[in-house]
Amino acid sequence: MDERTAALAYSAGWAMVRRSPERAGRAVFRQMADRSWRTHDDATRGLERNLRRLLGPRATDAQLRALSRAGMRSYMRYYYEMFRLPAMGSDHLVCHTRQSGIEVLEGHLRAGRGVVAALPHMGNWDHAGAWIALRGHTLTTVAQRLRPESLFQRFTAYRESLGMEVLPLSGGSGTVGTLARRLREGGLVCLLADRDINGGGPEVDFFGEKARMPSGPASLAMNTDAALMPVSLWYDGPYWNIRVHDEIPVAPGAQRSDRVRDTTQALAHVFQDAIAEHPEDWHMLQTVFSADHDADRARELERIERGG
Template sequence: MREQLGDTAYAAGWALVKRLPEPVAVRLFDGIADFVWRRRGKSVLRLEANLRRVRPDASPAELAELTRAGMRGYMRYWCESFRMSTWGRERIAASFAPEHVDRLDEALAAGRGVVLALPHMGNWDLAGAWVVVTRVPFTTVAERLKPEKLFDRFVAYREGLGMEVLPLTGGAGTLGTLAKRLRAGGLVCLVGDRDLSASGVPVDFLGEPARMPAGPAALAVQTGAALLPVTLWYDGTPVMKGRVHEPVPQPEDGDKRAKVAAMTQAMATVWGEGVREHPQDWHMLQRFWLADLEPRPGSAAAGAPAAPEAEPGTEAAR
């Protein structure tokens, strides 16, 4: 019943919110964000704890305001996502202004395949739609959700934006398909700052241990594709900003595991700098750092942490 109610709520969002006048929808979602922030539930407290690690010198008042801005940014993602299916190509193209997109163009022109890797910042679906409209279609993966109807809605939504969507789990040959697309000179886009497997690559993120999925770096090592980290943010205008960072170099020495670890850490460093610059745009409402993860049942003695909580609409390749 709970799963069915969740699916019904998302369906209502897509059906109703996209029909509201835009100023009304924006005010509605700002109001929802402020209401949730004032109630200080589990997700808000987790976001606040994460932002405290990003801005350890912030005063309690500054941290509270930063958390409120973070909730507004998170709800902006949902408001735009519910409404984006009604946007035309011109609106999508005008709603994102990335810096250094020439790095993507040059990598695509080289024909070696490209992996664009993003953290949970800004609106990654808008960034993906912009790439489809202004550059080329691409392949991505989606976390399998329950109920299946909800997963199907997310897949249909992203496919409607022009993306090829593969299931993160339960799909036959997902990683093989991604590698095939890259070897053919295609583009793969992955949201990959949060490990959902409890077996990701150890990284230092803003000075503390965390884990991130191996997928983006592993695909680059396996196929020779260029690996380009991306960060996203808003600056108070309707247009989302972003930056395509320099390609992550593949180490010349070491085995595959060592190369993947080094490249994943390089991405974590780039993303960490982006999060420090724009913390209110990092939508991390779950446990992230290893110190915050709870032990898995039966593994407390070994100190094995559990996987972070899943969230609708997030995805990463392991």
């Protein structure tokens, strides 16, 4: 799909989903998930590559395929609800949200201490942001810049309409400084933190293998004395679930890089346990594990050598 087509598709999605009956809309997105799963397209293969680590070496292909089908349905549920979220209404969001641990997070904010909420790609993070905004908290987050630029601006405007401050991951100026300033002011920063997009994060143990995760959450907590709190999200029938886990203290040590790595490792352990409890709601279709990154690079080099 080229950039212009992608932009038009998302624009149509925002317009049509809000106007269509909910039952019909959910059925369409479920059919889209099943089509992707049946054809075993790139998205499904990417998801299965990650889920195989979660299931372990003794899992059968049938078990993997059953989990990936549930995972694709959960993933497309996220997209349907993302498009429809602004039309759902605050009462619906409040009544269909179950949470634990939010009182501790809000206690830090009331005391003037910033919080870094670090999330894996689970459940519906847009809903979680809208829900916390309804509780009176302004949150700041970072978004990967999409192409075309009009699509990125559309996503930014959408999330800002839900009560979020959105900063670009790349192509902007002062993003890290702004995040640190918000935390020192006692604010809330929410970051997706189970995939290292830029490739410079520490390597950690994750489901028995090496994987790189972003250093941002640990570094920000270290630099600002903010509380680093993992948050996991999952679905339960019509309900959205939010769990705020215990604060992860910044690891001690003489070397900054060691402290960041050890703190990120502790975060990865929490993510691993949360994902294992609700594996179908882990929406990770991209490469995460170091072995897969190596294989991807080897295939790309082979393609270049062949002149492809």
